Structure formats: C-alpha cells, structure tokens
Amino acid sequence: MSYQFTIIVPVFNEKDCLPELFIQLKEYLPKASLSTKILLVDDGSSDGSSELIQQFCLENEHFGCLIFEQNFGKGAALKAAFDHCDTEYLGYLDADLQTYPEDFExxxxxxxxxxxxTGWRKERKDSVVKKISSKVGNGIRIMFTNDQMHDTGCPLKVMKTSYAKKIPMFKGLQRFLPAMILLQNGIITEVEIPHYPRLAGVSKYSFKNRFMGPLLDCFAYVWMKKSYINYKVRSADE
Structure with a gap:
C-alpha cells in the first residue's frame, strides 16, 4: 500500500494509556483524509510499554515501531522517526491522549x-501549575525564536516530511519545531484544537523541566540558528 501520511507517537512509560491509544488510532485510520500509517517510538520504557507496542504492531496492519535501547528523550524519539519516515507528510501525537487523532483533520x-x-490548546485541561509553567516556558521561547506561536508544545502537529528531515538533532527539539521550519524559510500556522484531561498514567513534566529545560534549550537554539545552513541542491547526477 502507498501511504501519504505518517503519524508518529513517542511513548515513554504509558502502559496504562496504550489500550485506548490503540483503539483511537485504529478507529481514525479509515476516516483519515490521507492514506495513513502509524509509527510508535518507544523511548526506553521500563513499564512494559515496549512489549505491548511490539505485539500490537505484529498483529495490526498499518502499524510499525522503533524501540530505543534506553531513554533518550522525546526530541530523540521524534528525530529518529523523522529520519525513518518515507511519506510526503508526517504528524505527531502524544500517547497520553490529551489530544485525539481525529483532530489531525x-x-x-x-x-x-x-x-x-500546529495545534493550539486554547482551553487547557491541565493543573494550574502546569498551565503557569507552560505559559512561562512559552514566553521564554518566543523571546528567543520570535515564532509567535501560542502553544508550540502542543503534541499535535503536521508538517511536510522534506522539512522535518532537515531538522538537526538537539535536546529539546520538540519545543522548536515551528522555529526550525522558519529557519528553512518555511511557512507555519496554528489552529485551535480541543484538549482533554489525561485518562491514565502520570505527566512526565514538572515546573522545573518546563521552565529550566526550555530556558537552557533556547541557548542551544540560538547557537543552532547561527550555525544552521539551509542548503538547496540545484541538480544531482546519480
């Protein structure tokens, strides 16, 4: 089958969320406006998530997986998936189902x-601490990147694969996807989407890693911006 769109799902210790995630992804596939496949990336889970993912992918068409040998972080999971992707378009969705696959439409x-x-979770269904820390981190990022996105951390995005593959690997890259597309002279926008309470499991984020992490990653982005070369090949003789 020829696919047009790959949905990437990074997973880290989300065993309790996986059964419902699998159901929602399977239900979305027949409704998708593009021929779609799913790539689940287990980021070194220790709760049995990787075993569930591998078994599910063996038993279900249109599903594949990458299994990390240890935890490398969401940025690494996304970058590995970008490099692996062979469809014209790709998107990503978090495994906690606070955003739904149907909203890719x-x-x-x-x-x-x-x-x-990118999605914009205008009406967040999170704790007050999580909302405040996200707002602070978002404000810091905008000062450095000027991407003017309200919610770059939204775990529901779609993009052209040719742009995604040119994003270099660095820690925290998931926070800078719009900015990295802008570095390639790409055009970005955001759309309001629904946001839902977490059904199971626990959040992997705290005020510390929502504030200090983005702040330190912004300095990495500034270095990246100065060093980034957006080359274009005029012709190739293979």
Missing amino acids: RLLPLLGEYDLV
Whole structure:
C-alpha cells in the first residue's frame, strides 16, 4: 500500500494509556483524509510499554515501531522517526491522549498552503501549575525564536516530511519545531484544537523541566540558528 501520511507517537512509560491509544488510532485510520500509517517510538520504557507496542504492531496492519535501547528523550524519539519516515507528510501525537487523532483533520487541509501546522490548546485541561509553567516556558521561547506561536508544545502537529528531515538533532527539539521550519524559510500556522484531561498514567513534566529545560534549550537554539545552513541542491547526477 502507498501511504501519504505518517503519524508518529513517542511513548515513554504509558502502559496504562496504550489500550485506548490503540483503539483511537485504529478507529481514525479509515476516516483519515490521507492514506495513513502509524509509527510508535518507544523511548526506553521500563513499564512494559515496549512489549505491548511490539505485539500490537505484529498483529495490526498499518502499524510499525522503533524501540530505543534506553531513554533518550522525546526530541530523540521524534528525530529518529523523522529520519525513518518515507511519506510526503508526517504528524505527531502524544500517547497520553490529551489530544485525539481525529483532530489531525483540522490541520491536514492547511498543508497545501503551509509547511507546518500546529495545534493550539486554547482551553487547557491541565493543573494550574502546569498551565503557569507552560505559559512561562512559552514566553521564554518566543523571546528567543520570535515564532509567535501560542502553544508550540502542543503534541499535535503536521508538517511536510522534506522539512522535518532537515531538522538537526538537539535536546529539546520538540519545543522548536515551528522555529526550525522558519529557519528553512518555511511557512507555519496554528489552529485551535480541543484538549482533554489525561485518562491514565502520570505527566512526565514538572515546573522545573518546563521552565529550566526550555530556558537552557533556547541557548542551544540560538547557537543552532547561527550555525544552521539551509542548503538547496540545484541538480544531482546519480
């Protein structure tokens, strides 16, 4: 089968969320506006998530997986998936199901005009501490990147794979996907999407890693921006 769109799902210790995640992904596939496959990336889970993922992918068409030997972080999981992807378009979704696969249909129609479309969780269903820490981290990022996105941390995005593959690997890259598309002279936008309470498991984030992590990663981004070369090949003789 020829696929047009790959949904990437980074997973780290989300065993309790996986059964419902699998159901929602399977239900979305027949409704998707593009021919779609799923790539689950287990980031060194220690709770049995990787075993569930491998078994599910063996038993279900349109599903594949990458299993890390240890925990490397969401940025590494996304970068590995970008490099592995062979479809024209890709998107990503968190395993905690605070955003739903069906909402890709709010973003995908805009990929003709834009190179990246990100969700905006305008009505967050999170704790007060999580909302405040995210707002602070978001404000810091905008000061460094000027990407003007309200919610770059939203775990629902779609983009053209050709742009994603040119994003270099660095820690925290998931926070800078819109900014990295801008470095390639790409065009970005955001769309309001619903946000849902976490059904199971626990959040992997705290005020410390939502504030200090983004702050330190911003300095890495500044270095990356100065060093980044957006080359284009005029011709190739293979």
